[in-house]
Amino acid sequence: MVNFDNTAIAFQMKNDAALDRAYFLFKLISNEPLVKIGTAATNFALNAQLPVEGLIRATVFDHFCGGVNEEDCLQIIKELGSYGVQSILDYSVEGKVEENQFDLAVEKNLEILSFIKSREEIPFAVFKPTALGSSDLFYKVSQNSDLNESEKNAYNRITDRYHTLCSKARELNIKLLVDAEESWLQQAADDLCLQMMKTYNTEQPIVYNTYQMYRWDKMKDLEKLFDLASRYNFLPGIKLVRGAYMEKERKRASEKGYNSPICEDKKETDLNFDKGARFILNHIEKASIFVGSHNEHSTLLVLNYMEEYNIPSDHKHIWFGQLYGMSDHISFNLAKNGYNVSKYIPYGPVKDVMPYLIRRAEENTSVAGQTNRELELIKKERSRRKLL
Numbered sequence: 001m002v003n004f005d006n007t008a009i010a011f012q013m014k015n016d017a018a019l020d021r022a023y024f025l026f027k028l029i030s031n032e033p034l035v036k037i038g039t040a041a042t043n044f045a046l047n048a049q050l051p052v053e054g055l056i057r058a059t060v061f062d063h064f065c066g067g068v069n070e071e072d073c074l075q076i077i078k079e080l081g082s083y084g085v086q087s088i089l090d091y092s093v094e095g096k097v098e099e100n101q102f103d104l105a106v107e108k109n110l111e112i113l114s115f116i117k118s119r120e121e122i123p124f125a126v127f128k129p130t131a132l133g134s135s136d137l138f139y140k141v142s143q144n145s146d147l148n149e150s151e152k153n154a155y156n157r158i159t160d161r162y163h164t165l166c167s168k169a170r171e172l173n174i175k176l177l178v179d180a181e182e183s184w185l186q187q188a189a190d191d192l193c194l195q196m197m198k199t200y201n202t203e204q205p206i207v208y209n210t211y212q213m214y215r216w217d218k219m220k221d222l223e224k225l226f227d228l229a230s231r232y233n234f235l236p237g238i239k240l241v242r243g244a245y246m247e248k249e250r251k252r253a254s255e256k257g258y259n260s261p262i263c264e265d266k267k268e269t270d271l272n273f274d275k276g277a278r279f280i281l282n283h284i285e286k287a288s289i290f291v292g293s294h295n296e297h298s299t300l301l302v303l304n305y306m307e308e309y310n311i312p313s314d315h316k317h318i319w320f321g322q323l324y325g326m327s328d329h330i331s332f333n334l335a336k337n338g339y340n341v342s343k344y345i346p347y348g349p350v351k352d353v354m355p356y357l358i359r360r361a362e363e364n365t366s367v368a369g370q371t372n373r374e375l376e377l378i379k380k381e382r383s384r385r386k387l388l
């Protein structure tokens with residue numbers, strides 16, 4: 001069985017200086033007040049056009065991002081590839097609101113699809129629904145609100161943008177992940193993705209929708225997806241994650257006085273995630289799973305299942321994914337043992353990837369979160385290398 005504690009394998013890509021940098025970064029962001037102050041100060045400085053980009057690049061940006069463009073990321077992608085870890089280029093520009101910016105996002109994603117078409121070390125492309133259309137419209141459609149003529153036209157353009165990307169992905173035989181958003185935008189995103197799977201997943205899973213298992217209603221949705229797949233004859237692709245917007249979700253639900261869509265506690269989310277993973281694995285010849293997680297227990301659960309049912313480690317329908325800069329102990333040890341594993345490599349102009357970086361810093365701050373584990377493993381490797 002895979003041993004995630006093998007830090008020699010986990011950090012083989014990091015030289016001593018890089019390991020030290022990671023150590024100090026995680027120590028820094030484990031301090032919650034510091035992250036809060038740092039986030040506010042950084043946002044202020046960027047908005048005021050103060051020259052802080054260099055500082056951001058030398059710290060969080062370089063740790064969690066591949067660079068500002070695809071070419072920047074290539075060196076990292078090649079290096080990861082040499083250890084059997086594949087990559088997913090994630091153009092992480094968020095919060096755009098203009099129609100021409102949505103069209104530009106399509107152009108950018110088409111460019112990425114062409115860029116990766118002959119590169120085996122990049123098996124997936126990815127986009128975020130609200131990169132292709134306004135959040136307001138995703139919200140209205142998700143609530144079943146009436147749309148005026150101009151909104152209907154705008155929504156048709158979003159659908160066209162989805163088709164443009166999905167048909168290109170199928171033509172080039174590149175799997176395409178669609179990220180999940182906040183619950184109040186997600187129904188529209190789910191409906192669009194279903195439409196795409198029906199159209200493009202007839203021969204093999206090309207389009208993957210993301211299911212956030214911190215939502216207690218998502219197990220039911222998964223079951224519904226599989227019913228529809230057998231009725232309409234398509235192969236569902238599922239990226240299974242826990243979900244990134246828990247605090248925002250709970251806050252909104254409490255402010256607006258509705259029932260929170262998030263599981264009662266972490267244990268319930270964990271159970272829901274593992275139940276979802278087992279359910280998809282039970283249908284694995286007719287579906288594909290991308291396990292997007294840094295949780296060792298859930299990853300081991302999938303590995304145990306594969307062993308129990310004699311599923312080869314490199315089964316083409318089973319993928320594991322972690323974010324660049326996090327959980328190398330999972331990615332590198334999985335790759336070493338022949339499993340399909342890819343890192344999301346976020347990239348883009350520093351200012352535009354700030355929302356992504358802030359999410360990473362916050363996620364790594366929480367006591368119950370990832371930092372302790374990252375720090376513990378880095379410390380172990382530093383001591384193995386006698387750097388302490």
Ligand SMILES: Cc1cc2nc3c(=O)[nH]c(=O)nc-3n(C[C@H](O)[C@H](O)[C@H](O)COP(=O)(O)OP(=O)(O)OC[C@H]3O[C@@H](n4cnc5c(N)ncnc54)[C@H](O)[C@@H]3O)c2cc1C
Nearest residue numbers: 179180214241242243244265266269292293294295321322
């Ligand atoms: C490759 C990849 C792609 C991703 N894509 C997306 C995406 O498209 N959309 C998205 O929303 N997220 C996405 N994420 C982030 C993901 O949803 C999680 O936030 C993150 O991975 C942490 O969860 P975990 O499974 O790694 O493990 P853990 O660290 O074990 O779990 C932490 C997660 O558990 C849940 N949780 C924590 N405390 C509680 C509590 N008290 N009650 C209920 N639930 C709780 C939260 O979801 C929290 O993020 C992605 C992650 C990866 C690795």
